[in-house]
Amino acid sequence: MARIAIVLNTSWNIYNFRLPLLDHLRGLGYEILAVAPEDEYSHRIPYPFHHIPIKSKSLNPVGDLLLFFNLYRVFKKTKPDILLLYTIKPNVYGNLAAHLLGIKTVSNIAGLGALFINPGRVTKLAKWLYRLAMKVPVKVFFQNNEDMEMFIKEGLVSKDIAERIPGSGVDLARFHCSSDIVKKEGKFVFLLLSRMLWDKGVREYVEAARLLLRKRTDVEFQLLGFLGSDNPQAISKKEMDQLTASEGIIYLGVSDHVEAFIQKADCVVLPSYKEGVPRSLLEAAAMAKPIIATDVTGCRDVVEDGVNGFLCQPRDSRALLEKMEKMIGLDGRERTRLGNNGRDKVKKNFDQNIVIEKYARTVRDTLVCGKK
Incomplete structure (x- = not known):
């Protein structure tokens, strides 16, 4: 049974946004692991959980080096066949650690955040790290065309592995419209x-x-x-x-x-x-x-x-x-x-099933190629 680990900067994100994908992959027979900082949502994730401290707003290089070694340690111990990486630091340091261990990865660029909204010297460093880390994945999913085109244009990722997906998708059964869309009274x-x-x-x-x-x-x-x-x-x-x-x-x-x-x-x-x-x-x-x-x-x-x-x-x-x-x-x-x-x-x-199917196909194709 192939083992898949998902890595994010919060357990809250996994619990609220990624469980439908993980449940689908589990239904296909894969073993699932979750790697994230421990918070009040960690115990709600119905898969083996591995705590790893990630300080998203820290720019301390010593802290980032420690994160790299912690990720390396967890990956070496759990031996996943594929990593699903989300958010900036897991995408950068997770890919670099995976490269040393020969683990296949799939990255998701969900949004570029404050570093790219207000560009500066740190933005240049982030781009250099992305350029290095994005050589590792078998696939890099982007949630909009503008970010994907910028990464390709600036040489941060190869267009051969870049693909757009419709965000995280939406559960249309959960988020449905009532018959009375417009309220009749009140503020x-x-x-x-x-x-x-x-x-x-x-x-x-x-x-x-x-x-x-x-x-x-x-x-x-x-x-x-x-x-x-x-x-x-x-x-x-x-x-x-x-x-x-x-x-x-x-x-x-x-x-x-x-x-x-x-x-x-x-x-x-x-x-x-x-x-x-x-x-x-x-x-x-x-x-x-x-x-x-x-x-x-x-x-x-x-x-x-x-x-x-x-x-x-x-x-x-x-x-x-x-x-x-x-x-x-x-x-x-x-x-x-x-x-x-x-x-x-x-x-x-934007149906979430579109996103889930793209991930499932990428995982399947990656495992098949890995066996050749």
């Missing part, structure tokens, strides 16, 4: 569903909310997602308390059942600076909710302006406000049209 509810990071556009969302609340009181602005994560852009609890001090702006905390909050919202918003393919927008669109996002990499893969929602300029709270007011001004029939178009788009292009 108009906007929802920002994301990890609470500054580069997700949280500041712009709150600024736009404050501006709109000065004009009308029949709206509510909600935020749902993790605070204080191991990320240089993370928003602290104290900062969130300050952001939500105004009446009408509410932080909802964290939930493993985000569909319940999406269902109660009238519009889901993501004013992000850059994305892979944003899961929150896919989930909202799958539930036939109209969406507003910034016109940036990843977001425009999901949002077609005027078709299933609206796009606005990034880092611009007044541009976001304009689109929010436009959304509120639509009648129920028009918002329903936007929502239904979004559901159709997700069903056609």
Whole structure:
């Protein structure tokens, strides 16, 4: 029985986003291992788990060298046949450790994060590490064409092993639309569903909310997602308390059942600076909710302006406000049209089964080639 190990920077990510893939691979007869930092979600992962500390926001070279040796140690001990690698540090150091041990890998570039949003000297180092590490995988999946084309153009990856997949995909059975898409009464509810990071556009969302609340009181602005994560852009609890001090702006905390909050919202918003393919927008669109996002990499893969929602300029709270007011001004029939178009788009292009099948085929082909 071939052994597959998945490596990520949080157990939360594995539990919330990768279990359908792992369950499918297990159903095909593969043995599954999970490698990630231990957190409150680790014990919920129904596969053998191996803790490894990863400090995502640390730039300490000693810490990164230690991560490399820890990954090498875990891989040598568990002897996986294939590694599924996600997020920056597992992609870089996991590939380098796997190369020394002769282990096949599949990388997933889900989004390039703060290093590429605000390029600098560290970005040059990250590109050099990517260029080195991306020589190892048998396949590198990208979640949008723009990131894939940039990696190929800058020589960070060979076009022969690069392939686009539709994000992480969406479970269409879980994220389904109700018969009553548009609420009949109550306040108009906007929802920002994301990890609470500054580069997700949280500041712009709150600024736009404050501006709109000065004009009308029949709206509510909600935020749902993790605070204080191991990320240089993370928003602290104290900062969130300050952001939500105004009446009408509410932080909802964290939930493993985000569909319940999406269902109660009238519009889901993501004013992000850059994305892979944003899961929150896919989930909202799958539930036939109209969406507003910034016109940036990843977001425009999901949002077609005027078709299933609206796009606005990034880092611009007044541009976001304009689109929010436009959304509120639509009648129920028009918002329903936007929502239904979004559901159709997700069903056609972002079903999680598309992603799962691409991974299953890559694993199968890699194992067959390895036996020759």
